[in-house]
Amino acid sequence: MDIVLEDVSCMLAARTPFNAKAIDRISLHVPAGQFVAMMGPTGSGKTTLGQLMGGLILPQSGAVRIGPYRVHKKSDRLRLWKTIGFLFQFPEHQVIEDTVFNHFGARLHRLSTRREWVAEQVNQTMEAVGLCFSQFKDRSPFQISGGELRRIALAGVLVTEPKILILDEPTAGLDNWERSRVLSYLKQVHNERKMTVLYMTHRLEEALEYADRILVLDHGQLYADFHPCNIRDHWQRLERIGFVKTPLLRFIDSLEERSANKLLESVYKEEQLISFITTLSRKEL
Amino acid sequence: MENVISFKDVWFRYDSRQDWTLREINLTLDEGEWLTIVGGNGSGKSTLVRLINGLLQPTLGEVAVYGKKTCDHRNLWDIRQTVGMVFPNAENQIVGLTVQEDTAFGLYNIGVSPDEAESRCRSVLQLLGLYELKDRPPYFLSGGEKQKLAIAGVLAMEPKVIIVDESTSMLDPHSARQIHEIMSELHRNGYTLIQVTHEVEEIFTADRLVVMQKGKIRFDGTPQEAAANSCVFTDSGLLPPFSVRMRDLAKQKGLNVPATNEFEFGEE
Amino acid sequence: MQWLKLLSFGSSMNTRSFLQDLDPRSKLIFTATYLSLVTISNDLVSVVFYAIVGLSLILAARLPLAYLWNGLLGLIPLLLTLFCFHMLLGDLKNAILLPCKLIFIITTAIALSATTPPTKLADGLEAILRPLTLVRFPVQNFVCMISVAFRFIPLFIDETDAMMKSHKLKHARYKGEGLRTTTQSLLQLLVALFVAVLRRANQLALAMDARCYLPGNKIRARRLQYSWRDGITILLALALLLIHMLLKGEVFERWIP
DSSP, X not given: OOEEEEEEEEEESTTSTXXXXXXXXXXXXXXXXXXXXXXXXXXXXXXXXXXXXXXSSOOSEEEEEETTEETXXXXXXXXXXXXXXXXXXXXXXXXXXXXXXXXXXXXXXXXXXXXXXXXXXXXXXXXXXXXXXXXXXXXXXXXXXXXXXXXXXXXHHHTTOOSEEEEESTTTTOXXXXXXXXHHHHXXXXXXXXXXXXXXOSOHHHHHHHOSEEEEEETTEEEEEEOGGGHHHXXXXXXXXXXXXXXXXXXXXXXXXXXXXXXXXXXXXXXXXXXXXXXXXXXXX | OOOSEEEEEEEEOSSTTSOOSEEEXXXXXXXXXXXEEEEOTTSSHHHHHHHHTTSSOXXXXXXXXXXXXXXXXXXXXXXXXXXXXXXXXXXXXXXXXXXXXXXXXXHHHTTOOHHHXXXXXXXXXXXXXXXXXXXXXXXXXXXXXXXXXXXXXXXXXXOSEEEEEXXXXXXXXXXXXXXXXXXXXXXXXXOEEEXXXXXXXXXXXXXXXXXXXXTEXXXXXXXHHHHHOTHHHHTTTXXXXXXXXXXXXXXXXXXXXXXXXXXXXXXX | OTHHHHHHHGGGSOOOOGXXXXXXXXXXXXXHHXXXXXXXXXXXXXXXXXXXXXXXXXXXXXXXXXXXXXXXXXXXXXXXXXXXXXXXXXXXXHHHHHHHHHHHHHXXXXXXXXXXXXXXXXXHHHHHHGGGGGGTXXXXXXXXXXXXXXXXXXXXXXXXXXXXXXXXXXXXXXXXXXXXXXXXXXXXXXXXXXXXXXXHHHHHHHHHHHTXXXXXXOOOOOOOOOOHHHHHHHHHHHHHHHHHHHHHHHHHHHHOO
């Protein structure tokens, strides 16, 4: 299921004094199965774009088509929502059932009412995100916080096997281990199920590491659209809107000062840097 | 000279039925030092700083600020004026209906006169670049501006120690950098700073580093000492800073490594 | 739902109107008088009269009518419910009166908030309630609580919005849900919102403590001053009261056999 936006504009709080153009004439095509990172300074319209692409809000002008569904038609929207998984920025807005098990059960119940099947699915998904089934299943979500709740929300979204996954800053507030865990699970699921992933984030490290494509928004307009390997070509423009070099990029800059090695130009991921360093011999540095 | 902050054999837990959140904390801090406390979520670092201004009381042991013990409730008034605290979520700290009103909140509480309050607010807001926004409701501020407002509210009270608890974890990199610059500026102006964070990349600007895990202090020394020996991080369940990892890797190959200082956050 | 936010931020519109230059105390006095009279009035003549007064308020506030219209549009479901409810009970008079009263109340609230910065409103409220300190009513606490509540209203609206959106997604799969599941979902939303509110309150309390908050300690800086416009406003409030009594008297007379 690909996503197509045609000259879409969206205003927030229209017809009130607070109206602001959140999205300004954006046209975009996301082919099925792509892992897209959406970045941009706060207020650039990332969240609004994510919600538009999920059919949660309607554009004031332009058309949004997701697979065969047109967002403007209500019946299409309802069918669309069955195949979309949306992870909100704060899991507290999403996981509101009385127990963790019921949070998953609410979605799975419609697919099959066999309790054993539902329990098995929940078990599998929870283990996959690294949560002990027996420990968490009867706990109230209000007693769980931070990284664990986010993993539950993520598992809840994935358990229904959506074709499109939209994630709004899924790693904000998590520490390093939790972050790498969430991201590696996400990448694993993306590779296995070939789902389209729209990943909204501030963190350039994550976008470079995991995304196939980086979209940058600024003031509601598409500012840049490139593959992570071309980060250097776009860097000057990105710096103007507030992008900060990641430790990896700074390290590469420093290495480049010492040795103009051709291979370095194509390095933008940690594993590439690691293999670069390991294949380097003493005399080259 | 007495220590600005001292923890003596402090143990803490919220409830007698629960496990200890802090174990055997012994820590002292001198005037003008920048201390960074780093640890994963749940390591007890936020709990530790809440013991400093008396929001929590130690279950065992003693915490003192400029010699005044936090267990004596008569000291809390002075302690909370001396130690200002910026909480993680700026949204839940801002009380006023406008930027100006929130900055003045603490001042009205401590009984500063309206004229003095206004002049202090003006200088603090100008310092942080918020003066043009002084009549704006907090709802219309960006994340970085809200965090700056939280700092303004604390600075206006003219503390000697400022605790910054995970104030950049929810911010975008540009705003986070602005907050770090403000912290460096405050440090240069003689404030004692305590920075709590889970982001190991931020340790290099500090004078002193404390690494915590599961309520215990695993390391207490300079960031350079920690960077020279990366098992300080891995033993405490943390990923070492990027430059440290790469340098270790390069060292394995016997390569001449770039000095860690080159990648100090904020110094390029 | 976004229209509720209008109540907190109306004053970010800068209309140079008569109402804007008024001291908040006179505005509050007028509003309180008007609203109480609207609430206790019980016949169509009064309602028409208060409608005229309300309209003049809007004109005096120089509110863009589109702004107001949008706010009221959000109310239509509630108004219709009230109307139908009373029609079902066979009470035609109330069916018309109650929605009208609600409209007046909301309009006045919007007019008031659009022309008064919230800080000034809080000051005015505190100044008016000050006599109550003689009976040990915690006026400063009360006003502080109201200010803080106002500060957080838009945030709670946004949270509810997010929760409802997530709910829409989760439950899009089933149409024709039973009443039981709908009520259950609604309850879950309410509980979640309640918990969110409590969490914020908890963190806020800590932050306020850290800044040496003690109930009742606040000294407000601003000095409020009356002017000739306030005199007119208070006179108008008294005039309203007088007219109300006259109207009531007339109606009363008509009913004397």
